[in-house]
Amino acid sequence: MIEVTVPLQEGREYPVLVGPDARKELESYLPEEAQRVAIITQQNIGVDLQLETTNEIFLISDGEEAKNLNTIESLCSSFSRWGLTRGDCIVSLGGGVVTDVAGFAAASYHRGVPVIHIPTSLLGQIDASIGGKTGVNLPEGKNLVGAFWQPTAVLCDTSTLETLPEREMMSGYGEMAKYHFLGSGDLEGLELDEKIAKCIEIKAQVVASDEREAGIRAVLNYGHTLGHALETVEQYDLRHGEAIAIGLIFAAELAYKLGRIDKNRVEEHRSVVSHYGLSCNLPKGIEPDAIIEVMKRDKKAIDGLTFVLDGPSGVEVVAGIETSIVKEILNHMDQN
Numbered sequence: 001m002i003e004v005t006v007p008l009q010e011g012r013e014y015p016v017l018v019g020p021d022a023r024k025e026l027e028s029y030l031p032e033e034a035q036r037v038a039i040i041t042q043q044n045i046g047v048d049l050q051l052e053t054t055n056e057i058f059l060i061s062d063g064e065e066a067k068n069l070n071t072i073e074s075l076c077s078s079f080s081r082w083g084l085t086r087g088d089c090i091v092s093l094g095g096g097v098v099t100d101v102a103g104f105a106a107a108s109y110h111r112g113v114p115v116i117h118i119p120t121s122l123l124g125q126i127d128a129s130i131g132g133k134t135g136v137n138l139p140e141g142k143n144l145v146g147a148f149w150q151p152t153a154v155l156c157d158t159s160t161l162e163t164l165p166e167r168e169m170m171s172g173y174g175e176m177a178k179y180h181f182l183g184s185g186d187l188e189g190l191e192l193d194e195k196i197a198k199c200i201e202i203k204a205q206v207v208a209s210d211e212r213e214a215g216i217r218a219v220l221n222y223g224h225t226l227g228h229a230l231e232t233v234e235q236y237d238l239r240h241g242e243a244i245a246i247g248l249i250f251a252a253e254l255a256y257k258l259g260r261i262d263k264n265r266v267e268e269h270r271s272v273v274s275h276y277g278l279s280c281n282l283p284k285g286i287e288p289d290a291i292i293e294v295m296k297r298d299k300k301a302i303d304g305l306t307f308v309l310d311g312p313s314g315v316e317v318v319a320g321i322e323t324s325i326v327k328e329i330l331n332h333m334d335q336n
């Protein structure tokens with residue numbers, strides 16, 4: 001079992017346990033005063049949790065549609081009827097949808113209840129459960145309502161990944177590929193739990209220096225500007241990580257065009273993305289103008305088109321990039 005400590009501001013911190021059966025350690029991470037544990041999960045997660053402390057399972061629906069304020073209201077009403085108090089504990093058991101919803105329910109119910117995440121998707125383990133961002137969607141857009149609410153602990157049980165559908169695993173690998181360029185060094189030779197722990201360490205370091213997302217945390221969005229745009233223009237049927245993988249290749253080509261990195265570094269991006277079995281190519285029939293329009297609306301856009309780009313001093317936010325260059329690269333990238 002690998003333990004990573006996530007440092008927070010004001011000397012606070014929380015532990016992340018990574019390895020097979022990590023969920024079985026839950027009892028020892030519960031706050032001492034907790035009398036009841038509310039477990040939030042989904043029907044098809046199918047992971048058992050054995051707890052001596054009084055507990056109850058609260059099911060939410062599957063998919064991005066379940067991440068809404070109605071789900072939060074219904075959970076909070078159920079907690080209230082069950083008698084959950086601020087001294088108790090909420091546990092999330094599921095992918096990023098469950099950890100985001102459970103985290104926000106924990107942040108809001110009785111103005112804040114401790115939460116422990118047990119992420120069961122690769123994306124949940126290396127990304128969604130770490131860093132304290134919680135929230136739900138509005139009809140107007142994704143993740144528009146939420147709170148920063150740090151967990152008491154995170155248990156990344158790698159055994160739970162055995163039942164994760166292959167496409168969801170690939171989606172997690174897209175995020176993992178990103179970490180190769182954020183200072184993890186070469187992850188390729190490592191075991192899966194070591195890779196996961198390394199990604200968590202990097203996210204933890206970045207989050208520690210920018211807990212409320214004022215600046216440097218934006219580097220975690222490496223590959224995401226194009227990735228999000230590809231996801232938004234839904235016709236391409238891409239999972240999040242598949243879109244991010246293509247976004248990484250695009251960002252490398254753009255950085256090369258701007259003279260920020262050399263051809264070898266671009267090839268390194270292709271080699272890492274391919275290592276995870278992900279495609280480096282744009283979806284067939286892509287329309288650069290439509291994609292550029294969506295990227296202009298990106299909430300991180302400050303001045304013209306803004307991207308997170310690799311360069312001599314590492315990955316950083318670069319604003320004011322001309323549309324014509326972006327279009328040229330999109331036109332030159334291979335399509336599936």
Ligand code: NAD
Nearest residue numbers: 042095096097098120121123124127128133160163164168
């Ligand atoms: P998800 O939670 O929808 O899970 C994908 C699918 O896999 C679901 O059908 C789920 O039920 C199923 N599943 C999960 N674990 C399983 C298991 N062990 N066995 C069988 N099935 C399992 O999707 P995701 O990719 O895990 O997370 C995506 C969400 O995470 C998005 O809503 C995104 O906004 C959010 N997110 C949040 C942060 C953050 O910092 N808070 C970061 C990244 C992503």
